[in-house]
Amino acid sequence: MSRTFEFTIVNNQVTAEEAVFGQHTETLRIPSDATFAVGAGTVTETLAGAHATDTIQFTAEAGNASLYQITSETQTVLTPTTTDAAGHVFGFSFTVSNGTVTAEQVVSGSSAANEHTHALHAPPDATFTASGATVTETAVEGHEVDTTTYVQTGASGLFAVASRTETVIPEGSATTALSVEPFERAEFTFGAGGAVASISTVHADGTVTAFTPHSGEAFTQLAPGIVEETFTHGSHTSFEVFADGNGDGIYTAVAHGEGTTVDLTGLQAQLAKIDPFL
Structure with a gap:
């Protein structure tokens, strides 16, 4: 679950910050070296350290403008170097x-x-x-x-x-969250009606090994470029989703969850924000 924050803003200045956990809030201490810039639906916090500057971008939630989530965080090294004072x-x-x-x-x-x-x-x-x-x-x-x-x-x-x-990548209202596993990859071929005909595991070095599903494993094409793998053990079911966004034929694991229901529309909206990486 994404972290959520509230800010007290007076005359366009942040005077207090809280972390929100469901119905509970916790007041956060604002460091003495922190500065804030308040924009339209955004708050940017900058922490000036001795060796690096940290910049945190908060963006208001679409459904509640008083709640903010971290949308990016950048650490900038003041003096990049490959040697320290001892010569290491x-x-x-x-x-x-x-x-x-x-x-x-x-x-x-x-x-x-x-x-x-x-x-x-x-x-x-x-x-x-x-x-x-x-x-x-x-x-x-x-x-x-x-x-x-x-x-x-x-x-x-x-x-x-x-x-x-x-x-x-904001989850928004999606009920299936993006969770990319870059080293978990596969190739699929498809038969009549888009049924998954064969599966191969793609290893980190690019080599490919044929994969035979075990009992309780099934693969289904949800949409062009998106395949769901379901696991059934007794009365328990779970799923993993693979996607090929750039059309290179290699599918990467991008989501997982309990049950078998995938919020395809919500997941596709998140995937659109990471093209053309997968």
Whole structure:
């Protein structure tokens, strides 16, 4: 469940903040270094730390303008660096071919002369944009779009994290919540009437293995690009939904829940906000 907040606003200034839990509220202490900007249906809180600035965007709920939810949170590093005061190294390197990032590595060590490099495996839905001394990575997980910006710094050519942003996909009135599992992927073929004819598991490295459903598992195409898997154990049923939003033939797990009923319209509205990542 998304966190909900209330603000006391006097003369366009925030004077108090509360967390709301159903019918209960809890007064939150406003840090001394916090500043607020009040907009139309929005409140932006900025926390200026010694090494980074945190910016939290709150947006009023459509059904209750006095309640706000966090819709994005950004941490911006004031001075991105790949070395600390003791000379320890920690940074990232990227393999770029024709402007496209094809691999990512993390580099660490007690000094520049004693570095170790390890390959990083980004989520399958991650996309990269390389522009000069800046690389931006974007991926979807759970109900968030996560964006990390790296900048090249120092003589080593390594990249440091300059900022991270988590953007929340609002659930709205949907009764099936978006919950993306980027490493849980499948391929499907369809027969007459759109019935699921075959299933294959897509592994993190892109390889594919045929999958045979067990007793109590069933797959149904709810709409083009959306397949529901249902599990039945005795009297208990649950479901998982897979979606292929970009038409590449690979379906990613995007929702799960109890029972068998999926709010298809509500889920599709949330999926529309993360295209073309899946």
